Every structure is written in structure tokens, then in C-alpha cells.
Amino acid sequence: MELLWRKYESEYVIIHSYTDRGNQELPGRGYKDQTELFPHEFIRGNLSLKLKSLKVKEAGWYQCFVKSAEGNYEARIELKIEATAPVRIFVTVPGGSGLGLSCKSTGWFPEPTVRWVTQDGQTLAMEPVTTITQDKQQQLYTVESHITVLGGKDVGEIRCIVQNSLTGTEQHSAIELGAKEKAANRKAEQEAALLDKDNVELHKWKETLTEELAIRRARSYWVTITLDPSHQHPELIMFKHGQGVQRRPSFLGPAPCIAVGSSGFASQRAYWEVEVGDGKDWELGVLSEDTRDQVIGGEVEERPKEGVWALGRAAGQYHPPEADTRLQTQEKAVIIGVYLEGEEGKLTFYNVVQMALIVAIPVPDSEKLYPFLSPGPAGGDGRDPLRLCPPSNCDFPQQLVQKRCNKDV
CATH class of the missing domain: 2.60.120.920 (SPRY domain)
Incomplete structure (x- = not known):
């Protein structure tokens, strides 16, 4: 018996082969330590191939080809790969009459979609600015989306949802914008002359919001320390x-x-x-x-x-x-x-x-x-x-x- 596992890349390329003449088993060129067969399972008809350390480039059509004394047989299967990643949302420096929110996630495949919604799943009326880029080496996608929330009503919880277009798998991050925080933000954006200096509680309110915005912005520069x-x-x-x-x-x-x-x-x-x-x-x-x-x-x-x-x-x-x-x-x-x-x-x-x-x-x-x-x-x-x-x-x-x-x- 001879067994060939091949992958279609403009033409079929051998990625693993086996022959029972001397029990010779060889990975294909460029697939050393990345593939594995289970010869002890052959007697049960199991000719499976194991792919190790999957990367995006491994997606595609695979063929199992068997040649034996009884004849030749083949079967094809398509391998689809998805990758998802955590989503981070943080407050950016407020501009104009609104509050800036930014959403970022790195490590998706295939190209995902992104949307901003309220707690009950309603799409926000504000139009986001979204960019999706792909790393040429790893072929993974990075999503960055920005939106400005206007301070006219109590929006409540806002979610940034990134969805895998292959399987529909979602990852999201949320932030709560209550009336108190938005009211303080509107006050902080007004002219200093309009601020009631006698209102100590409002001063404390503004100071708390300013510090919270500062730490949220700082966390966008998070690095891993070893x-x-x-x-x-x-x-x-x-x-x-x-x-x-x-x-x-x-x-x-x-x-x-x-x-x-x-x-x-x-x-x-x-x-x-x-x-x-x-x-x-x-x-x-x-x-x-x-x-x-x-x-x-x-x-x-x-x-x-x-x-x-x-x-x-x-x-x-x-x-x-x-x-x-x-x-x-x-x-x-x-x-x-x-x-x-x-x-x-x-x-x-x-x-x-x-x-x-x-x-x-x-x-x-x-x-x-x-x-x-x-x-x-x-x-x-x-x-x-x-x-x-x-x-x-x-x-x-x-x-x-x-x-x-x-x-x-």
C-alpha cells in the first residue's frame, strides 16, 4: 500500500507519504515536524493526517490518495481556519461636543467585521471610522474602530463587537456611559467661566472623570514586562x-x-x-x-x-x-x-x-x-x-x- 496526503497549491504538493515497503514514512518538503500519521491505526482503515502548529497558510484543499493491490482511491476535504482575539475598548481624548471611544483587536482570520451597539443590541446611530489591516507575514488581521458619542442622552452600555466572518464567532468589550459620567464630561468641555466654582461636588466630579480618562488612555500603552x-x-x-x-x-x-x-x-x-x-x-x-x-x-x-x-x-x-x-x-x-x-x-x-x-x-x-x-x-x-x-x-x-x-x- 502507498498513501499520499497532498495539498493543492496551484498544483498538488505532497505533504506526507507512506509505503508499506519497509514501512517508509516521510514528511513533504517544508513540512518536517509539522505532520504525523498513525500507522498502528491503518488496520482499522484510519489513514488520518495530523497537522501540528496550524497557521493561516495551512488552509485549503487536501487530498488523501491511496494506491493498493485492490485499486486506487482518493478523497478531498477543505480545511478552513479561523482565528479570534480579545477586544479592547478605551476612552480617547474627548473632542468637540462628544466623548471619543476606540476599539482595537489583533489576530483575526479571515477578515472580520466590527460594529458598535447598545446593551439591547441596537446599532449606534453615530458612524464609526474603521480600518482593517492584514499582516503580510502571518496573514492575520488587525481591527481598529473609532466612534464619537454625542452627549445629548443617556446611552448606557456601549459594546464594540468583532465577528469572525467564517464561523460567526464573536468577541466584544463594553463600557458603561451613564448620565453622571456624560454630564461631567459635558461640564468639563465648557468654558471655565461657566463652571460654578462654588460647587465643590462638581469640581470633585470633574477631577474624578479626568483621572479615569487619563488611566484609560494610559492602559492603551500596555506592555508585557518580563x-x-x-x-x-x-x-x-x-x-x-x-x-x-x-x-x-x-x-x-x-x-x-x-x-x-x-x-x-x-x-x-x-x-x-x-x-x-x-x-x-x-x-x-x-x-x-x-x-x-x-x-x-x-x-x-x-x-x-x-x-x-x-x-x-x-x-x-x-x-x-x-x-x-x-x-x-x-x-x-x-x-x-x-x-x-x-x-x-x-x-x-x-x-x-x-x-x-x-x-x-x-x-x-x-x-x-x-x-x-x-x-x-x-x-x-x-x-x-x-x-x-x-x-x-x-x-x-x-x-x-x-x-x-x-x-x-
């Missing part, structure tokens, strides 16, 4: 994939235990989040390249005074002092958002649970800076690690207080 095992204190335990650290329970010394990110950022924007949980002592922020080199192998005996820009907690107080003042009026910060605006020379920390600003500090605008984490003493049981949160499409982090950002260590 800690570098070669740039960490030897008394730190690093979680798998470099997504968190904690002190060894046996180490109670005062020396700073620092773990540094594998990549630095210079004159660019980057955002990441860190779960500090119930930790009583910790520090996080960015280091200069020179300071990063000093912490290799725990060479420093005390925290470097130069080249460090950070937010921290020690002895029940936060530093810098303005951060402590601000956090006294907020819900406990269990997840910290870090936003580096390299070209602006600014590092901003946010209380993600409350969607509120903690503090903004100046940093060098042309120097490469590296993220770092420094957990406090483990207290003998290691309950207070620092974890890097994975990118999230959650629009209301306040609802994640109980779930936390990452329990896979």
Missing part, C-alpha cells in the same frame, strides 16, 4: 515566566532585594500593572541603566540613592510623601498602574482599583529606564509577593478587587 533572572538579587524567588518575585522566607536581612525587567524604555510610552496585595513593605518603579548594573548579584548593600524613581511603602507609610497624602483619601491600593511617558519625562502611578491618580514624578526624557520590583521581608511565610499583571481588557478594574490580577505563579 523580569530578567540575571538581574535579580540572589535571595529572591522568581515566578515562572518572570511574572513576579518574593523574598526567600529564610532571608530577613535589610539589604534591598531588587528584580529588574529584561527590557528598558527610552523616549517612549509604556504602561504595566503590579499587584502588591496586602504587602506591608514594597517598592516599584524604574531604574537607570547604570543603577540596574549595580544590583546584579546583590552587590549593593543599601538602596541606591541615584537613578531610582519609585513608589514604595514602608513602616505603614508611602513614599514619596505626596503619594502618602493622596493614598490616605483613597481605597487601599492593591494593584498599582505604572505609566512611563519617556518623551514627556514623566512617571505616573495609579491606584487601579479606584481608577485614581497617586503621584506623578519627573524622570530623564532621553535615558533608557528599566522596570523593577522590590518586595519587602517575607515574614517567614512568603505571603506578600509582587506580581506583574497580564494585559487586561477589563474596563472597570474596580470589579477585580476580589479576583486580583494573576494567581498563576
Whole structure:
């Protein structure tokens, strides 16, 4: 018996072959380690082909051709491939008389469709501006859609839905635009002379909305941070994939235990989040390249005074002092958002649970800076690690207080 699996690419190309003369089995050219047969199943008539690590280019028509003493047989089948991806929605800088919303998703196949709807499924009257591009190498599609919501009525929940055109599979993200938020937004866009300065509640309302818009915009620059095992204190335990650290329970010394990110950022924007949980002592922020080199192998005996820009907690107080003042009026910060605006020379920390600003500090605008984490003493049981949160499409982090950002260590 001879068995050929072939794929039609302007002509039939062999991707796997088998002959019972010596039980010879060979993958086709360019398909090494990507295909597999099941010879032990042949006696049952199972001549299946397994394709591994499917990519978009594997879609198409396949032929199974069998030649035996009884005759020749063939069958064809079409393989269709779909790919879907998470959808993120965030608020852009308001312009004109409306509120800007942006929706983005990368990694779709075939080309998807996108639509904006209300909670009850009604299509929004506002016309979105949508662009769909395809990566030439991976052939996957990226969707970006923008819409401006006018502030004339209470829209409620708005959803951005991206749908696979092959199977109808959908992914979506939603944002709630209540009357309170939209009213505050309209007030913020009016001339300053029209603002009632005696209305303290309205001032607080506007400040809250401004901070929420700022953190939503910062989250659009989310990057994945991975800690570098070669740039960490030897008394730190690093979680798998470099997504968190904690002190060894046996180490109670005062020396700073620092773990540094594998990549630095210079004159660019980057955002990441860190779960500090119930930790009583910790520090996080960015280091200069020179300071990063000093912490290799725990060479420093005390925290470097130069080249460090950070937010921290020690002895029940936060530093810098303005951060402590601000956090006294907020819900406990269990997840910290870090936003580096390299070209602006600014590092901003946010209380993600409350969607509120903690503090903004100046940093060098042309120097490469590296993220770092420094957990406090483990207290003998290691309950207070620092974890890097994975990118999230959650629009209301306040609802994640109980779930936390990452329990896979």
C-alpha cells in the first residue's frame, strides 16, 4: 500500500507519504515536524493526517490518495481556519461636543467585521471610522474602530463587537456611559467661566472623570514586562515566566532585594500593572541603566540613592510623601498602574482599583529606564509577593478587587 496526503497549491504538493515497503514514512518538503500519521491505526482503515502548529497558510484543499493491490482511491476535504482575539475598548481624548471611544483587536482570520451597539443590541446611530489591516507575514488581521458619542442622552452600555466572518464567532468589550459620567464630561468641555466654582461636588466630579480618562488612555500603552533572572538579587524567588518575585522566607536581612525587567524604555510610552496585595513593605518603579548594573548579584548593600524613581511603602507609610497624602483619601491600593511617558519625562502611578491618580514624578526624557520590583521581608511565610499583571481588557478594574490580577505563579 502507498498513501499520499497532498495539498493543492496551484498544483498538488505532497505533504506526507507512506509505503508499506519497509514501512517508509516521510514528511513533504517544508513540512518536517509539522505532520504525523498513525500507522498502528491503518488496520482499522484510519489513514488520518495530523497537522501540528496550524497557521493561516495551512488552509485549503487536501487530498488523501491511496494506491493498493485492490485499486486506487482518493478523497478531498477543505480545511478552513479561523482565528479570534480579545477586544479592547478605551476612552480617547474627548473632542468637540462628544466623548471619543476606540476599539482595537489583533489576530483575526479571515477578515472580520466590527460594529458598535447598545446593551439591547441596537446599532449606534453615530458612524464609526474603521480600518482593517492584514499582516503580510502571518496573514492575520488587525481591527481598529473609532466612534464619537454625542452627549445629548443617556446611552448606557456601549459594546464594540468583532465577528469572525467564517464561523460567526464573536468577541466584544463594553463600557458603561451613564448620565453622571456624560454630564461631567459635558461640564468639563465648557468654558471655565461657566463652571460654578462654588460647587465643590462638581469640581470633585470633574477631577474624578479626568483621572479615569487619563488611566484609560494610559492602559492603551500596555506592555508585557518580563523580569530578567540575571538581574535579580540572589535571595529572591522568581515566578515562572518572570511574572513576579518574593523574598526567600529564610532571608530577613535589610539589604534591598531588587528584580529588574529584561527590557528598558527610552523616549517612549509604556504602561504595566503590579499587584502588591496586602504587602506591608514594597517598592516599584524604574531604574537607570547604570543603577540596574549595580544590583546584579546583590552587590549593593543599601538602596541606591541615584537613578531610582519609585513608589514604595514602608513602616505603614508611602513614599514619596505626596503619594502618602493622596493614598490616605483613597481605597487601599492593591494593584498599582505604572505609566512611563519617556518623551514627556514623566512617571505616573495609579491606584487601579479606584481608577485614581497617586503621584506623578519627573524622570530623564532621553535615558533608557528599566522596570523593577522590590518586595519587602517575607515574614517567614512568603505571603506578600509582587506580581506583574497580564494585559487586561477589563474596563472597570474596580470589579477585580476580589479576583486580583494573576494567581498563576
